[in-house]
Amino acid sequence: MFWRKFLINQTKELAKYLQSDIQYQGILTEDVFRIAQKELEIYINHKKNWNAKQLFLNEKKEITRTDQANIEKFVSERKKRIPLGYIIGTQSFYGLDFKVNRHTLIPRPETEELVEYALLEITKIKKRSIILADIGTGSGCIITAFLRNLPRNIKLNGVFAIDQNLNALKYAKLNANLLLGKNNGVKFLKGSLLSPILRKKTSLDSLYFILANLPYLSEEEFGGLSLEVSQEEPRIALVGGKYGQELIIQLINEALQEKRKHLEKNFEIFLEISPTISNAIKKYCLSNNIKTKVKKDLSGKDRFLHLSF
Numbered sequence: 001m002f003w004r005k006f007l008i009n010q011t012k013e014l015a016k017y018l019q020s021d022i023q024y025q026g027i028l029t030e031d032v033f034r035i036a037q038k039e040l041e042i043y044i045n046h047k048k049n050w051n052a053k054q055l056f057l058n059e060k061k062e063i064t065r066t067d068q069a070n071i072e073k074f075v076s077e078r079k080k081r082i083p084l085g086y087i088i089g090t091q092s093f094y095g096l097d098f099k100v101n102r103h104t105l106i107p108r109p110e111t112e113e114l115v116e117y118a119l120l121e122i123t124k125i126k127k128r129s130i131i132l133a134d135i136g137t138g139s140g141c142i143i144t145a146f147l148r149n150l151p152r153n154i155k156l157n158g159v160f161a162i163d164q165n166l167n168a169l170k171y172a173k174l175n176a177n178l179l180l181g182k183n184n185g186v187k188f189l190k191g192s193l194l195s196p197i198l199r200k201k202t203s204l205d206s207l208y209f210i211l212a213n214l215p216y217l218s219e220e221e222f223g224g225l226s227l228e229v230s231q232e233e234p235r236i237a238l239v240g241g242k243y244g245q246e247l248i249i250q251l252i253n254e255a256l257q258e259k260r261k262h263l264e265k266n267f268e269i270f271l272e273i274s275p276t277i278s279n280a281i282k283k284y285c286l287s288n289n290i291k292t293k294v295k296k297d298l299s300g301k302d303r304f305l306h307l308s309f
């Protein structure tokens with residue numbers, strides 16, 4: 001059989017599965033077909049190192065039994081709801097390839113906007129001793145992409161990546177070593193929220209520049225997710241508590257307590273949130289005199305918060 005015919009059949013098969021998944025409901029059939037095509041392209045690129053052009057040039061050639069078997073296996077794994085990222089073990093984020101496994105959330109495109117937002121804001125900081133931290137680092141995508149793109153004139157007094165999950169932390173370290181080099185200066189610490197960094201002695205005029213994409217879904221939202229996400233990706237990376245905002249509020253509280261102890265210290269906190277918890281967090285910040293800016297994502301929904309105090 002020729003590549004072309006084989007691929008059309010497999011694309012239809014994959015598109016049929018995708019269409020049955022809650023994530024793709026409401027998306028036009030031809031768009032779902034294109035998503036299936038793209039997934040197969042990514043898989044073939046991963047397996048054979050062929051780009052789209054090479055694939056096109058091979059369309060009228062005979063496909064080997066081995067290539068057929070590999071692609072069929074890929075489609076059948078997708079039909080078992082295993083996400084593409086976990087099958088190929090990698091996900092592109094901010095133009096970089098991150099290694100992922102079942103202990104790490106697969107980086108999402110909206111998180112790239114958090115990195116971009118924080119990169120812009122850090123250039124506005126005039127002062128002093130900056131301590132940078134990524135809380136809930138997962139694959140390490142935020143801290144690694146941030147450091148790869150940080151202007152050279154910005155000096156940092158410490159860089160930390162925190163996660164409660166040691167297995168995720170190992171992957172974050174691996175990704176940082178591969179993409180930033182072994183002497184990247186990031187300290188990877190296992191622990192909850194800000195406690196691993198607040199325990200450390202720092203100068204009193206420190207400014208904590210915090211990036212966090214913490215779990216922010218409510219129990220109810222988790223129940224409504226596609227099985228591809230809720231069964232395959234780590235629950236600890238997704239659910240923030242019964243109502244969703246609990247972990248984020250806890251992080252804000254830890255920072256507030258530190259500020260009350262040392263008034264000279266400052267916090268700039270960049271959070272990715274779900275639009276459903278935006279009002280609850282804003283209200284909490286208002287009642288604690290925290291300056292809060294909301295940034296919408298590309299689809300116009302409240303997705304990021306910048307808190308300063």
Ligand SMILES: C[S@@+](CC[C@H](N)C(=O)[O-])C[C@H]1O[C@@H](n2cnc3c(N)ncnc32)[C@H](O)[C@@H]1O
Pocket residue numbers: 104105106107108111135136137138139140141142162163164165168191192193213214215216236237238247
């Ligand atoms: C939504 S994932 C984000 C992963 C990665 N930063 C990204 O954007 O793709 C949340 C991460 O927070 C970690 N986490 C959950 N509770 C935590 C806590 N109390 N302290 C630190 N990390 C936590 C999870 O293990 C998970 O890796």
